[in-house]
Amino acid sequence: MKRIFTFLSILVIASLACGLPAASEQPTAAAQPTAETQPAETATQPEIQNEAGDAVLYFTIGMHIEPQGETAQGYGGGKADYHNPQFFDKQVKDMYEVTQMVEAHGGRMTIQAQSPFTTVAIESGNTILADLAAHGHEIALHFHEDAHLGKNSASLSVQEWCDVMKEEIGYITQASGVSDIRYWSGGNLYINLYEAAECAGLDVNSDWKNPSTQSTDMSLTGVNPWRPAGGTDGTDFTLFATHDPNGAIIFLPEGQYDKTDFASMRRSDNAGGDEAYFEYLKESLYASLEAAQAGKVNVFHFTIHPSEFRGDPQDPFGVIERFLTEVVDPLVASGDVQWMTLSEMADAYAASE
Numbered sequence: 001m002k003r004i005f006t007f008l009s010i011l012v013i014a015s016l017a018c019g020l021p022a023a024s025e026q027p028t029a030a031a032q033p034t035a036e037t038q039p040a041e042t043a044t045q046p047e048i049q050n051e052a053g054d055a056v057l058y059f060t061i062g063m064h065i066e067p068q069g070e071t072a073q074g075y076g077g078g079k080a081d082y083h084n085p086q087f088f089d090k091q092v093k094d095m096y097e098v099t100q101m102v103e104a105h106g107g108r109m110t111i112q113a114q115s116p117f118t119t120v121a122i123e124s125g126n127t128i129l130a131d132l133a134a135h136g137h138e139i140a141l142h143f144h145e146d147a148h149l150g151k152n153s154a155s156l157s158v159q160e161w162c163d164v165m166k167e168e169i170g171y172i173t174q175a176s177g178v179s180d181i182r183y184w185s186g187g188n189l190y191i192n193l194y195e196a197a198e199c200a201g202l203d204v205n206s207d208w209k210n211p212s213t214q215s216t217d218m219s220l221t222g223v224n225p226w227r228p229a230g231g232t233d234g235t236d237f238t239l240f241a242t243h244d245p246n247g248a249i250i251f252l253p254e255g256q257y258d259k260t261d262f263a264s265m266r267r268s269d270n271a272g273g274d275e276a277y278f279e280y281l282k283e284s285l286y287a288s289l290e291a292a293q294a295g296k297v298n299v300f301h302f303t304i305h306p307s308e309f310r311g312d313p314q315d316p317f318g319v320i321e322r323f324l325t326e327v328v329d330p331l332v333a334s335g336d337v338q339w340m341t342l343s344e345m346a347d348a349y350a351a352s353e
């Protein structure tokens with residue numbers, strides 16, 4: 001009772017003090033940033049976190065391993081190719097470096113792989129995915145439909161998608177020893193994606209962006225997961241943004257982001273480089289803390305790629321290290337932020353339903 005009273009008091013105080021929108025059940029409503037939640041130019045740690053005793057924000061960093069080189073299904077190619085041992089080894093070395101950095105901060109990542117990285121790892125006996133799994137990182141699927149299904153993937157059947165997703169999951173299991181692969185990213189413009197993923201045994205999804213425009217619809221941002229009523233063609237998000245209590249897939253929004261291009265801005269010269277991107281991540285993390293509600297599952301995560309943000313050779317991945325030290329560690333110490341892999345977040349959400 002005291003807990004409920006405290007929670008309600010906090011909501012009232014928060015509403016009065018910060019002009020936050022009242023608690024909302026709908027991810028679509030929570031996703032709309034108000035003027036009050038726009039991050040200030042220089043973000044400061046929000047005051048509210050000290051008052052909102054019970055609100056915890058679950059946090060992780062995901063990694064997408066892209067389909068560089070010809071995939072198991074014979075599509076793709078290009079200059080950067082995992083079949084080139086120098087390129088493969090360099091990316092593997094960087095992956096160890098970043099994951100060990102995260103481990104040193106008490107964190108675990110969700111590593112999302114696909115062929116040809118997985119198949120090259122199997123053929124060459126490389127154990128990185130098994131090693132990362134042994135260290136507590138989640139091993140998952142990153143699925144590029146054009147690289148595994150070809151150019152006409154949108155016209156293929158659910159069964160064809162399911163079969164190839166299963167094939168890709170099989171390589172991940174073979175390379176990592178992990179048999180319960182549950183999370184995937186990608187395949188975003190296939191209207192029947194969720195049926196195909198369920199058929200392939202997957203039940204957790206996030207990182208939705210339009211691969212053509214590299215943008216994310218604002219209805220998919222926010223901090224509270226939900227079970228989408230269906231997929232999207234990239235234009236109509238009605239079903240996607242609607243919660244279906246019986247939906248098979250749990251969608252984890254990325255957090256309280258206020259720009260539609262947050263998933264791609266790190267690669268934009270206009271964005272001001274790595275430092276500016278991590279400043280934006282900090283602002284978005286603080287906005288997500290403010291949006292976090294006690295008694296709900298609240299999540300925030302962002303994505304990196306192998307060798308991304310490598311920066312100064314004398315200080316590799318320094319921008320990530322500083323973000324963890326200066327922004328994340330104090331919030332973990334105060335109990336406001338808790339590390340979780342993406343599927344652990346989904347389990348916490350399922351337990352809260």
Ligand SMILES: [Zn+2]
Nearest residue numbers: 064066142144
């Ligand atoms: Zn990708």
